[in-house]
Amino acid sequence: MAPYLSVVIPAYNEARRLPQTLPLVLQFLNAQPWSWELLVVDDGSTDQTVALAEAACREFAQARVIQNPHRGKGYTVRTGMTQAIGDYVLFSDADLAVPMEEWPKLEAKLQQGYEIVIASREGAGASRIDEPFMRHLMGRVFNTIVRVLGIGKFQDTQCGFKVFSREASHDVFGRMRLYDDTTEAPKGAAVTAFDVEVLYLALRRGYRIAEVPVTWRYGEETKVDNIRDSWRNLRDVLKVRWNAISGQYRDVKPKNIEHRA
Structure with missing residues (x-):
């Protein structure tokens, strides 16, 4: 039988953080009354990430490590989200910037009939802990660009804590154009705006x-590079917009139309 929840954790050179965060995830999941699976997807790490992840998961038959070639976070998350078999599929950053204890807030929305629920660091009730002012400013400028370009009206597209129904997870991530099997290996960590394309595709699908x-808590060991990743994220958003106006998403039709065809 499919587990109730699959948790996907992308990891690139996380040997310092995983020994602290993975046990917390496993402890949380093992305390729940429902079934689960954990997929740690390695992004071609060059440190001891794989060995440490396998050691942490060894005690649990529901937990496993998937080894990817180095292609960046977008491709890494895509791998886990399309291979997970849970009724619901959640991806979470390896640093647990959003702790697993926030899961019930997202679950409540799923039970109300939503098929995708995304965590937000904005809006009434949100809390940002220890975030530098410049990092926050960059995020708000980026979100404004996303809105101006017409890619949804979300307050925060980039928070690394999102849950999808299994159908939505396999469907939307399987349609990604920016980070698919043709993606070339980046240099170092590649924090990207794959979330923007995922949400755009989800909206098109209905x-x-x-x-x-x-x-959400800011981590001192964040892999976000203010200059490099700001440019990379802007480039991704522009690509999504270009793909949209040039007809490259023409085949992504609303589910209800597809089902009637």
Whole structure:
């Protein structure tokens, strides 16, 4: 039988953080009354990430490590989201910037009929802890660009804590154009705006999406490079917009139309 929840954790050179965060995830999941699976997807790490992840998962038959070639976070998350078999599929950053204890807030929306629920660091009830001012400013400028370009009206597209129904997860991530099997290996960590394309595709498909304010903590060991990743994220958003106006998403039709065809 399919587990109730699959948790996907992308990891690139996370040997310092995984020994602290993975046990917390496993402890949380093992305390739940429902079934689960954990997929740690390695992005071609060059440190001891794989060995440490396998050691942490060894005690649990529901937990496993998937080894990917190095292609960046978008491709890594895509791998886990399309291979997960849970009724619901959640991806979470390896640093647990949003703790697993925030899961019930997202689950409540799923039970109301939403097929995708995304955590948000904005809005009433959201909390940002220890975030530098410049990082926050960059995020708000980026979100304004996303809105101006017409890619949804979300307050926060980039928070690394999102849950999808299994159908939506396999469907939307399987349609990604920016980070698919043709993606070339980046240099170093590649924090990208794959979330923007995922949400754009989900809107085109007609999935019901809810945004939920959460508590988020800034990590001192963040892999976000203010200059490099700001440019990379802007480039991704522009690519999504170009793909949209040039007809490259023409085949992505609403589910209800597809089902009647």
